[in-house]
Amino acid sequence: MAEADKLKKNLEEIEDNIRTIGVLTSGGDAPGMNAAIRAVTRTALSKGLKVRGIRRGYHGLLREEIIDLSARDVSDTIQRGGTILQTARCQSMRTEEGQQKAAAICKKYGIDGLVVIGGDGSFAGAQKLSHLGVNTIGLPGTIDLDIACTDYTIGFDTAVNTAMEAIDKVRDTSTSHERCSIIEVMGRDAGYLALWCGIANGAERILMPEESDYDEGALIEDILANKKRGKKNYIIINAEGVGDSINLAKKIEQATGIETRATILGHMQRGGSPTCKDRVYASTMGAMAVELLCAGKTNRIVGYKHGRFVDYDIEEALAMKKEIPAHQYEISKILAI
Ligand SMILES: Nc1ncnc2c1ncn2[C@@H]1O[C@H](COP(=O)(O)OP(=O)(O)O)[C@@H](O)[C@H]1O
Numbered sequence: 046m047a048e049a050d051k052l053k054k055n056l057e058e059i060e061d062n063i064r065t066i067g068v069l070t071s072g073g074d075a076p077g078m079n080a081a082i083r084a085v086t087r088t089a090l091s092k093g094l095k096v097r098g099i100r101r102g103y104h105g106l107l108r109e110e111i112i113d114l115s116a117r118d119v120s121d122t123i124q125r126g127g128t129i130l131q132t133a134r135c136q137s138m139r140t141e142e143g144q145q146k147a148a149a150i151c152k153k154y155g156i157d158g159l160v161v162i163g164g165d166g167s168f169a170g171a172q173k174l175s176h177l178g179v180n181t182i183g184l185p186g187t188i189d190l191d192i193a194c195t196d197y198t199i200g201f202d203t204a205v206n207t208a209m210e211a212i213d214k215v216r217d218t219s220t221s222h223e224r225c226s227i228i229e230v231m232g233r234d235a236g237y238l239a240l241w242c243g244i245a246n247g248a249e250r251i252l253m254p255e256e257s258d259y260d261e262g263a264l265i266e267d268i269l270a271n272k273k274r275g276k277k278n279y280i281i282i283n284a285e286g287v288g289d290s291i292n293l294a295k296k297i298e299q300a301t302g303i304e305t306r307a308t309i310l311g312h313m314q315r316g317g318s319p320t321c322k323d324r325v326y327a328s329t330m331g332a333m334a335v336e337l338l339c340a341g342k343t344n345r346i347v348g349y350k351h352g353r354f355v356d357y358d359i360e361e362a363l364a365m366k367k368e369i370p371a372h373q374y375e376i377s378k379i380l381a382i
Pocket residue numbers: 071072073103133134135136137138139140163164165166167168169170171173186187
């Protein structure tokens with residue numbers, strides 16, 4: 046048999062081995078997750094596979110909250126925020142007992158390939174399942190953009206645009222009253238939303254968890270100097286992980302005499318209809334996850350690096366470190382003069 050025919054036959058055999066694909070969303074929800082679920086479902090169905098949706102992440106898997114998904118079940122979902130499968134955080138999945146139970150449930154329901162849409166924590170769970178014999182592929186789904194192996198995560202584009210539009214509105218009133226405004230964006234451990242909004246909204250100062258030991262005295266000085274330069278407001282974008290925006294506003298007002306208000310954007314950043322980019326990239330990644338499973342791959346994460354969709358070994362991906370791009374942070378400071 047010619048090499049090409051052998052390869053084709055091998056691939057067909059591997060495809061035959063995967064009969065049922067499961068899909069779940071885990072960790073914080075993110076706009077575009079539905080586009081990914083839809084793409085996983087329809088790509089798998091188009092290959093003659095069965096698709097099972099697992100509700101409420103690993104929590105639902107352990108409770109056997111498993112439903113069949115048809116092409117129609119994912120109709121009218123690509124434009125919707127949130128996740129139609131619901132999501133959860135699940136402590137017992139962190140234990141060996143929980144992981145073994147989860148793998149046994151996958152086997153019970155014939156799930157031989159599983160797509161996990163979530164962040165680093167969710168991938169750690171996927172890795173454990175892969176070691177227990179369930180073929181798993183992770184898709185990066187988080188508004189935080191804090192996954193090292195990829196330049197893109199599902200939901201970031203929508204969330205950052207939502208936050209940017211909200212901050213523009215706060216800026217209008219802040220300028221009218223010549224105030225200092227602190228706007229708190231999400232990001233427990235990650236400053237990407239803050240950095241991008243800081244640049245996009247022309248903020249005077251960006252506070253990120255990665256640079257959390259900022260000098261409060263220097264900040265007060267800068268606010269006063271900014272006023273002397275003739276600027277009509279002072280916008281601070283504060284990432285959730287840095288701390289208490291309301292308290293900081295009080296301190297600034299006391300020290301500078303400038304009226305200061307804090308706005309916490311909160312969960313509105315996680316909702317809403319996904320942008321075109323989130324729909325298209327999430328669809329591409331969802332389809333790719335199924336292709337990888339059918340090619341016999343497991344323990345992989347799909348990423349987008351240097352303009353291409355790629356896949357990485359989960360261990361390798363979780364070991365990568367991601368840093369806030371220093372040059373972008375420097376640019377934000379220069380542009381604030
Ligand atoms: N080390 C781990 N081993 C197994 N499962 C994990 C591990 N870390 C997290 N998980 C599972 O993944 C879920 C989501 O993780 P979390 O860190 O909250 O969100 P994200 O996936 O967005 O980073 C956790 O609630 C837990 O069920």
